[in-house]
Amino acid sequence: MPPTKKRRRSASPAQLSSNKEVKSSGSPSPDSPSDANKNWKQWKRQQSHDYNTHQFLDASATVNAGLFGARRLPEIKILWRRLVQEELNAGNGGNGRPNYSEDDNRTREGGIRRAGESGGGKKSSRHLRRRTNSHRPRRRHRFPHGKIGSGGYDDACMKEDAASDNGVTDTGRDNCAKDTSGGPNQTNREPCRRARRKPALMRASHSGWWKPRMNAQSVLPSNEHQYPHNWIPTHLWHAKRFHISPKLFSWSIPLINCNRGSRASLRLASSITTPKCTIQDGTWEIHGCAIKLEARKLDTPAESTQPPSQSLISILQRLCDPEAPFLSDEAILAGKRAGEGIVHEIDASPLQPIGPATFLFGRLNDCCNDDDDANVCMLINPAIHQRVVFLISEIIRHCESTSVEVTLSTMPLALLRIRGRTAMSTLREVLGQADNIGLLDDDAHHGTMIDIGLLPPRVEARKSDSNNQSWIKLKCHQPNQAYQHLPHNLASSGWDILCSPSNCLSLFQSLVIDGGACPIGVAEEARAQLEAYPPLPIFPRDYPDTEEGKRYWDGGTTATSVKNEGGDEKQLIAGSMDWAVIRVCVEGPWGRINTPLKRTIRHLEQHNKKEKRSIKKESVSSARHESAAPELVTKKSFLGRDTVSIHWESLTPPENPIVVRGSYGIPFLQLLHSCGRLHSHPGPKATENRCHRRPRRKVLPPHWVVHASPLSKMESDIHSQLCQQLRASLSLPALVRCELLASKGALKIGDLIYPLITQCDDDGSVGSSLNDDAGHADIQSHPSPLGVVTAGGFSPSRGKCHGIGFVGAAKLIDALDVTHGMGISIPQSNGLKKMVLKVMIVSDTSSASSSRSALLSILL
Structure with a gap:
């Protein structure tokens, strides 16, 4: 286009008058103010006419670019948007990305701007740049291509970037966006941090246990990497x-x-x-689910077929006690009540216990139940969930029933x-x-x-x-x-x-x-x-005969010596570490435990990251520790906290002990109640027709401890024979769970329980006859303790310090053979009393001043 000659803008009357005044050094302009105003209006009108005229048709060939662009701005916008839309549609490979050809020299950074993306050239400030770029998919500044060798989207993109630098085409980038399983439009890229920190996405990533698993293979993980990190719904x-x-x-x-x-x-x-x-x-x-066993009757020509419910009962009899009460209760089998029992190894009851379980017969999510099938759900602790599922799958695999089909699955709960x-x-x-x-x-x-x-x-x-x-x-x-x-x-x-x-x-x-x-x-x-009357058991603290109970009490010393069915020792070490965190909550003070709890969690995370010791060294050290016959109670520092390790083998040598539960403990209760004779207070109906007489002695409060009447010579001999018979009938090393009630002082975990053989005074007070010399002499005469305290604390409802302990069954029988019992009234029972045994609690055997008396009652 040839250059055009631009026409000068005409000067205003004010400028002309000012120029004349500058050139002339004489008098001012002879024009009046009215003439000047008239000239100004005429000039302004002429300027407006010139501006509104189509100057591109003027003979002077001048073009006003601003006016030209203003008239065609809407047309340019429509043309530009149409061009951008056509190129986006033509270059889209199905994944939201344009495909660039070899002849096109545009790069991804200089391509067409997408909708919603900023087109300005301003960059964010340095202190806001990281926050601004955090939402981008390729967010890592130092490692823009992700981890090398991960096999995901970042590795494929990194290979294509290297190929594009060498002149190779970039059209295959959309292929790396496909999922490895073959599904299109799916990427393997990890979402950015801002997306990963969203509560909804985090909850979804930790809620995989909500999906039911229908077979035993999916219930049992093959290796440790498949263990998820689950969140509870709240x-x-x-x-x-x-x-x-x-x-x-x-x-x-x-x-x-x-x-x-x-x-x-x-x-x-x-x-x-x-x-x-x-x-x-x-x-x-x-464990966020119930282990579901379902038995279904098959269409077989056999006339006598076993009912589906009986098949489930036979499976549970091999895991639990064959004479368990919940397996014969009609209300439990009908689904109206829940049953409770202890799970053992296959056909090993009462030996080799695993842990407690709750059994729910019938359907949980459906009221109706067909006659041709039966269901039972088991609620198991997550520490033993995998082991119980493995045992059930083994029983089902060896089952040869042609009329009933039993399936194993899990139902989210x-x-x-x-x-x-x-x-x-x-x-x-x-x-x-x-x-x-x-x-x-x-x-x-x-x-x-x-x-x-x-x-x-x-x-x-x-x-x-x-x-x-x-x-x-x-x-x-x-x-x-x-x-x-x-x-x-x-x-x-x-x-x-x-x-x-x-x-x-x-x-x-x-x-x-x-x-x-x-x-x-x-x-x-x-x-x-612990506050309940009588105290309720807690798993695994009150189950020292199980594997999880041993890991709970050993403090990480012998956890590597025990292997699971897969022979994986590292999981047992981690399980012992997990129970250490639970022990801080269970054994800590009754107030706030923020400081010790945070310290233990911090040491646990550091231990999981470092893992200084190898499994081989730990297994060797644990074997040496077991061969040295350790003491009953040892104190050590574990995960930044002073803990107590209890070796139950030292209390009932030489084998692993078994805790007496249920009906197996009735003989011990009968033996304890036969130590003396208790006279119950007569009820109100017995004294209704009698005249009230003034008591000869001071009336004691109903919660006061009284001495039982001594046995006669004949009764004492019969009681001694019963003790000897029960002592001879013990074929297994057994532990008896008991409740301890202290008169004064505190009951600490790891305190030793010694029998009290010396006679007490008749004043009725607890511990009044126990002085320092007697206590010290009793310890010296009985160097072997009767048991150990496993829990303790002050009871607001009892007004005294009480706790839980375990004593050896054989040692308890020997102590009942040579002592007289005492009676304590049951709270709010109208004067009823129960027999208890007076013992001595010792924190430090070296000093006799640390001993104090307590009352021991048997718990089943």
């Missing part, structure tokens, strides 16, 4: 208010509240002025525990609109199952996913049924809520917000179990 709620543990048994566990101790939950559950209840998410304690004085009223308030809420009964027996039905509309509105099942079942939890009226059992009695994991969060929030329940963790639940 993890995000607890993470803001509780101390959450690292991965323990593949679960993140809420340990204890951050702002209060465990004693506050006991006061809250048993309070009369402000009655409330506690709630705990115990989904992790059943969530567990909520609601305890306290107002547990019943809270459930009725929250689930008041449920179908079968009227079936709740205050006088329900322990283990009673109630099918509530569907969620009420108020709880259903809190759910984020309404497509899942909304069934709920309640299980009555009152283990101390005979002493349910005592305030000791309020914190440990209530109801268990079994529901689908998708309903757990909405139901938990409704119970907390609408019902006013107080959430608790592992530490608060352990204190409630």
